[in-house]
Amino acid sequence: MGSGLEAVSHYEVLGVSMQATAAEIKRAYRRLVKYYHPDSLLAKKDQAAAERIRQINAAYAVLRDPQARREYDRQLLASQTWRRSQPIASPPPTVSQEALLREAWIRQVYTPLNRLLGSLLASLKPQLNALSADPFDPELLAAFGLYLEECAQKLAQAQQLFRRLPNPSSLGKVASCLYYALNHLEDALEELSHFPLNFDDRHLHTGQELFRRAQELRREAGQAYAKISL
The missing domain is CATH 1.20.120 (Four Helix Bundle (Hemerythrin (Met), subunit A))
Known part of the structure; x- marks a missing residue:
């Protein structure tokens, strides 16, 4: 889940690179889910933990699926290319x-x-x-x-x-x-x-x-x- 245009990409959410293997993505996901689990001390102290776990699950739902990941990478790279091609002072598109x-x-x-x-x-x-x-x-x-x-x-x-x-x-x-x-x-x-x-x-x-x-x-x-x- 998640488009290639959000401020933080799915790879950044999980703390891995775009070249990460499926095993590396899975390990990162499990580590973060455990860290932000609702029963953890962090989640009990941090009201934003619930939204954070949603982002983690959303990111993993895409990156664990090869086809969804390929489509996400395509959109992510297209978005980055589009942003680099825009003049700094150019107005946003209609x-x-x-x-x-x-x-x-x-x-x-x-x-x-x-x-x-x-x-x-x-x-x-x-x-x-x-x-x-x-x-x-x-x-x-x-x-x-x-x-x-x-x-x-x-x-x-x-x-x-x-x-x-x-x-x-x-x-x-x-x-x-x-x-x-x-x-x-x-x-x-x-x-x-x-x-x-x-x-x-x-x-x-x-x-x-x-x-x-x-x-x-x-x-x-x-x-x-x-x-x-x-």
Whole structure:
């Protein structure tokens, strides 16, 4: 996540160079996440730690993915070249590159991803209601298994959409909420998949709670998006 035009690049956020290997990026991410973890002494004393961890997660979400990293590097280098080519006293362009990237991200990422998430998040309750008729019924369990497979496919589509373009820095809050929503959904589907194996209701309750939290994060993303003036 993050465009090539923010004041601090993803590489600077993680404290690595553009030539850093995937292993070096992973080590830097783990070190910073541990340092800024909400339970750490630093996070408890520093109110900005929560925003810092969002930046770290956003940076790693892009740099860990080879395709997203290549696109980010391309935009970052293009941005640096553009800045060097501008006269010192030149006025800013009428339509900024940030605005163009923001429009593209909303059209190609946020809008279709938000629609897909809405459909996915609304689908669990009817499935649980159907299963509650007889959780041990083989046909109902088979239908529930097929539902989980369909959800996994939709989640993979959503994750692919999310990685399609790096988000502009002005939409960092929106992207961060969506990032966590996708993570919660991934955990939810894994949790729900355990129920047919041992019939423990706790898997259903935990999965439902993770869906609920993902819905809240999607709502927060929408609220953050509504505050952005295009």
